[in-house]
Amino acid sequence: MLDALDERANYSLEDMDRNSLFHPLTSIAAHMDKGPAIMDGAKGARLRDHSGNELVDCSGGLWCVNIGYGRPEIAEAAKQAILDLNYWHLFGSASNEATIRLADKVLNLFHEQANARHLKRVFFGTSGSDANDTNYKLVRYYANLRGTPEKRKIISRQGAYHGLTAAAATLTGIPSYHKAWSLPDTGVIHTSCPHYFRFAEDGESEEAFTDRMIAEIAAIIEREGPETIGAFIAEPIMGTGGVLMPPKGYFAKLQLLLDKHDILLIADEVITGFGRLGQWFGTGFYGLKPDIVTLAKGITSAYFPVSASVVSERIWNVLEQASPEYGPVMHGFTYSGHPVGAAVGLANIAILENENMVGNAATVGAYLLDGLKSRLAEHPYVGEVRGAGLMIGVEFTADRAKRTPFHAGSNVHRLVASKAVEHGLMVRALPFIEVVSFSPPLCITKAECDLAVDRFAAAIDDLTPKMSELAKAS
Template sequence: AAKQAVDNLAYHHIFGGTSNEPIIRLAERVLGLFHDTAGAPHLSKVFFGSGGSDANDTNFKLVRYYNNLRGKPKKKKIISRLGAYHGLTYAAGSLTGIPVYHKAFDLPLPEVLHTSCPHYFRYAAAGESETAFGERMVAEVEALIAKEGADTIAAFIAEPIMGTGGVLLPPQGYFQKLQMLFDRHDILFIADEVITGFGRTGHWFATGGMKLKPDIVTLAKGITSAYFPVSASVISEKIWTVLKDASPEFGPVMHGFTYSGHPVGGALGLVNIDIIEREGLVQQAAEVGDYLKHLLAQRVGSHPFVGEVRGMGQMLAIEFVADKAPRRFFHAKASAHRLVSAKALEFGVLTRALPFIDVNSFSPPLNMTRSDAEEAVERYGKALDAVTPELARLADKAA
């Protein structure tokens, strides 16, 4: 497919009203998936880039442009969350809520605000229910909006399931209550589906599975299964109408990159979606993902240093603790999860030791079978058993 695409049209820009057939077809296909599988007929237009970071920079600019065109130039601030990852370019790096990525880069930008990480397992108060915790997180966002002034808040950005921050599912009712809050205050909701999109969670899009109605969606990674660098910013008809109606005065949206809408990327995106559909990989990710999570919980869930097994579809995680009762976490420098991940690799299981939290994440291929899952869990369990004495030593140091 790549060779045919290169032979047909190796490259052409999409500036000045030009485009190319593969990228037009990919835009139609992506919008069709949102309309048909995610209950999102309000999403209307797609801008293509080459990575998740530049897509979130695009979103950053579009939000400002949208409000300037509406005569609301004070609406500039964007709320993100601590622990969030949205890229490492200047604007996207500001939206990322991990301080080490800001250090010595003069980040975040002053118009980016960060609210608390909604990590129930780690940050809930004693005896606090998941619903109550979610309400407390929403109340914090509401208080931040009141403090800054709703007329200054342009948007809120969030991953439906926080990835680098720990594979964190939202607390019950969290996003639904936030969306009502944003609707009241004329605040756009940006859903960063760079990781969760295209079947990873057992849904084509996590926003569809969670019944969310974002104004903008960020896509990358799974759109071509990383065979070619493509990203997308998908915007609502509400936003597009403002941009279109202002064009007689302001002209076209003056934004783009050399590789925006690359025809080879468009062709590979189409083939990738064909394969996901033809092989039923979204459903397979849902079914095998549930089975994998069940096996992990069964094999290692009662381990003395495993605090929680969590996730959705083929986006799963294990969080480690130094003690379960009372709950204590390992010292950050102990890198207990890295010890487990390194040993698992020796046993032939590739996991990711997340950079700033004691979590091993699991992101297997969407075509993983039940027998693959069984073998992976058995090997991972043996690796965990092998390093348990060292984990016990590190736990004693954390006491």
Template sequence: MTVQLTNTQTRDVEALLHPYTNAVTHRATGAHVIERGEGVYVYDDQGNRFLEGMAGLWCCGLGFGDEELIEVAQAQMAKLPYYHLFGGRSHEPAIELAEKIKDLAPGMSRVFYQSSGSEANETQIKLAWYYNNAMGRPDKKKIISRVKGYHGVSIVSASLTGLPYNHKGFDLPVDRIHHTSTPHYFRGAHEGETELEFSTRLAHELEQMILAEGPDTVAAFIAEPVMGAGGVIVPPSGYFEAIGPVLAKYDILCIADEVICGFGRTGEWFGSQRLGMQPTSMSMAKQLTGGYVPLSAVAINADMASVIEGYSGEIGTLGHGFTYGGHPLGCAVGSAAIDIMRRRDIPAHVRSLEGEFQRRLRTYSDNPLVGEARGVGLLGALELTPGGRGTFDPVGKVGAFMAAELLKNGVILRAAGDSIVFCPPMTITADEVEELFAPIENCLNATLHWAKSEGLMS
């Protein structure tokens, strides 16, 4: 249905091409224009307030309008608004933030900066190839990702992503990228199979893929500790503990994509620590600066650092980098964000709320529209199904309807297919958690009624 667009909405459709948006539908309905933010809330240009249950795009972990981050940004802009790290130049904010990342990230030795999570994961693959060339293994270049994994939208990072909309129309994935099974017990387990048995089977499937491709051709395995855009899929018990020995057996790098899980979201500093993953390198972004400034980082262990640094000496340079990688504004804000997270002990705050947050999620498990309620820390999802383990046809229509119902009730959540996903600012209070969940039951029931009226379920 076409609506009368405001002046701002008209300007928007005539000037912008929006990501992850149906441009034809958008032209008819117009943009939802957000004007300002405060704490866990954002306000649109009509004065309506919304509890931002997704922290923007999984990134504003410290909420909106943090005065300390704003003051740090203003001071850095006045002192050194831009400089780079090319050709051996540096600046204090980049050094200080790298030291803090190393201090928090177990086993990491060097930090390389970019501007986004996509760029971080693109860098990961280039470094894995560079590393294996340095080691005299020019054929060891294939990367194994997972179906439903999300690792970005640049050419290689989108190929790592295991979601169809990131491939359709773009001639992706590219060669050298392969996808193994999603560790989703609810969807993938055989009848009677325990979580540990499921994890063991998936590790065996991974090993069979490696053997089929040839271990001497496989460079790295990349995984989110908890899969975000794929629907907040929490791996089953023993999953990474079963995967790790397979990777070690065939000398395959283990890349942890911590872009969503990092900096306290799961109740530990990094999701790898919470989920039993032992990475050789880590990608981070989003909450690295609380979402306030674009910045990402790749952290690598001492072995990779030694090999890569030595190879740059043979070649004459490390021929990779970004104009805004290590931007002083981003690094200053990132350093301040880590200070705030440490001072407030954000991981402990997340753990203090996790029990009630996850309990509230699971109270909806008996709703006839909910197939599974799942989550860890302050991440969660309600997977909507037409009953049992079935899926809606078409996928995504029911999830989109419920997200729209929630918006009418003052809560912004996101539909990942037909899973409603939760990722509020980590500064959220117990009372705000209650406010977040308050409209869920009514919106589920409204969506259930609509789905039946549309013939999508009986």
């Protein structure tokens, strides 16, 4: 027994991790071989790893640390909330002041900043995944209360990311999240990914590409029967799929099609919400009129797990009118509307407002995008640099002129992201196509952007010979 204790005392933190943690979205084989990348601290837009190395964080964690790391105001708000009321629930009409005020604030932001006055109620959860599970169920609930129970199918898109709980993973349109999980399940139909650069046909204009994407959705509705389609779910900009911008006219034509067939629009703003695009919400950025909006990440800048489903008057009226017959809404979570999370959310939004971080995202985001475009403009294996605000993607291609992708499994973007860490830059390699994303905290400065561009370019320069080899094999 003593020998066992002595052996454990000599474990490094890395060994302890290998022997105790089950990591999400991680290759077990690679992890057991290389071990964890441990972070010890962070401030603003900078990270410090376990070896003392400093990195410019252009990942924002997982797109989520909008106000930056280490804000004492958030710590104070959380401390006071814990002392005042560390927990209460929302079941059976129970409530608390912080959650009431956060719901009211979120609605006011949509009304005033996104011209979305039709949004009327907020349902709270703890993650974007559980929020989209809520939305999945709400589509069915709404249909049943209206007396149209067959109108329950949801159309999603290839390349979409909507979370990894069972329903949310089915909504997600990225095959790697389905492999070995017996997913996707029934009730969700995936249409083509509307990414013009990668999936347009030779000689096809962007407008023609949009028309083809919309025609495909119309054909799905016709094939399945509009009486069976309850909703369409879409990220304003597809994040994990590769920072994929909607092609010209896409959402305007989509909205008309959905309205024609009485189909709900779910806008997944888990990433785009709370300033990342240089506006408060993608709903306002693209002039959307969603029936449900999914929120998480930026609502607390990841200082506390909070998510939300914001529902429209159209849906709320049906729920309210059916309530005497159907009784309580039998859905909810222990931590829905957690008072500490709500207090953190309010403090987070106050920082975004008081320090004009949404405006900074617009200004500095454009600066970072221009810097990346300028520095990488002539690189033979950079196909496209795109984005809005501080949501930017760099797509790699084996032949830029022909838009030829690298051979499957070459993982060029993963090599670049790994090399960038060696140069002191944290970026993310995404799982759908060969894209590295930039989503730094909204407080990032132009000087830090310059440093990020230099370090990213250096990483690409280091790997250009390897890219040439891989391009020849593609």
